[in-house]
Amino acid sequence: MRIYSLFVYVFLYTPIAIIALFSFSAGRSASQFEGFSLKWYGRALDNPFVMDALGNSLFVAFVSATLASILGTMAAVGLQGIKGPARTFFDAIIYIAVMIPGIVIGIATLIALVTVFDAVNPWLASIWPKGREPLALSMGMPSLIAAHTMFTLALVVLIVRARLQGLEGALSEASADLYAPPLRTFRLITLPLITPAILAGFLLSFTFSFDDFIIAFFVAGSETTLPIYIFSSIRRGVTPEVNAIGTIVMLGSLVLLVFAQLILRRGDKR
């Protein structure tokens, strides 16, 4: 059994190790290691397309994770007091958001937004002040942020709600009994207790958005995110530059993951 488990771990980590190893290869070959070098890291960091894509990915991930954390937490808190059909409806939508394949979310967002933009753009042009280039809505960073926020918002609602349900009502009841106004109870009692869940939700959302390829592929318009860049480089052929980018990205996700774990654990101890 032990040997079997060891095999599974080898299976899980060999591919990752191979990518990391070949990112340090000096040669162009993807199959032979030709001496140690940091050349491909230099290439990757000097490549304006890579840096542009990385910047876009970080920006989209940060903005959508922030929006999702705020809106998701608000909704999770508000939902506690809402019962009946409205609640059932909202819960159903949250589950749909999580269950529907990313690819369907991608195409649905693409055709819906393009259709809306096509309808709105002529109208915008007609009311636009004369002599100025009219604003034309198109797919790009805002639509990508909106789509990622939609999905990660649902994740945050699920995470924060689980934490809220795990809390005993006794603390907030005691606070109310001592005549603390609801907002104060929330700020002093509930919020500190759910902060770890909110932070975990943020980090999860950030990782999701940063790693997402399929939604961005449809929704990002002419903008490039890092996964889109990596996908198109793979299509053009495997180069050690992709290995270097991959290694950096995996390291980044690892750091975030450790961060999330630490935060969650601190929250549990409290």
Added chain:
Amino acid sequence: MTVHERNWLLVAPAGAWLLVMLVLPLSVVVIFSFGERAPAGGWVPAFTFEQYANLPARLTAFKNTLTLAPLGTLAALIIAYPLAYQLAVRTDPRWKTMLLVLVIVPFWTSILIRSYAWIFILGGQGLPALLELFGVEGVRLIYTPFAVTVGIVYGYLPLMVFPIYVALDRLDKRLLEASSDLGARPLTTFLRVTLPMSISGIATGCMLVFILLMGEFLIPALLGGGKVFFVGNALVDLFLQSRNWAFGSAVAVMLILVMLVTVTVYMRLIARLSATRDDVSIM
């Protein structure tokens, strides 16, 4: 402002966001699936079932998805179960969490990069070259159903291990001792105690993996090389290459329907399985 109004105000922004970015787009897909393709690509309004009648044109994609997704799920289950068992039942508690985290970590790194690693390994200069050294020649691994299955198992193994681990970890280990004290052989204990008690974990793991696989695009795109393609690949082709939005929407609606049906049937089955188990435990 009453408490009630405040709650609604808190939920409203998220609700509006979900309506505009999820409910509206999904409704558009359903509406578009009854329309027609514009000559230049895109969509013109209509009410026809033509797109649905055309679905057999993409039968291969559905067939591949509906064979390789269950197959991949099953393979992941078979590989994941012994590991989850080892971690939950046989591992020193001091090491448990760390070893479990080690399984999960790869899942949180980009699936794109992890699948791409297999192009390396299964490609002509990877494993096949290694096999040639041992005298096995002419093995082709990349761009085959096998490659896609390996990619699937690799990509989703952590997601399968986790719920099974949780179920097995909750299992009262004294039950296993009781069973062997009563003279049951290890295999009997496993089949009559361990396996039934972990069925909820198996069910969750399989469902998570299966649902994600139904919409898979990257793994077949990278490891199937256009020869082994899923519905997801057909969708990318229809929306981004041939720009046939009406037909693409019908394919997407069909995908969701197939998913709903399989998941419902599956849940019923699981419910029945656990119901019979309860009867046994009452006896």
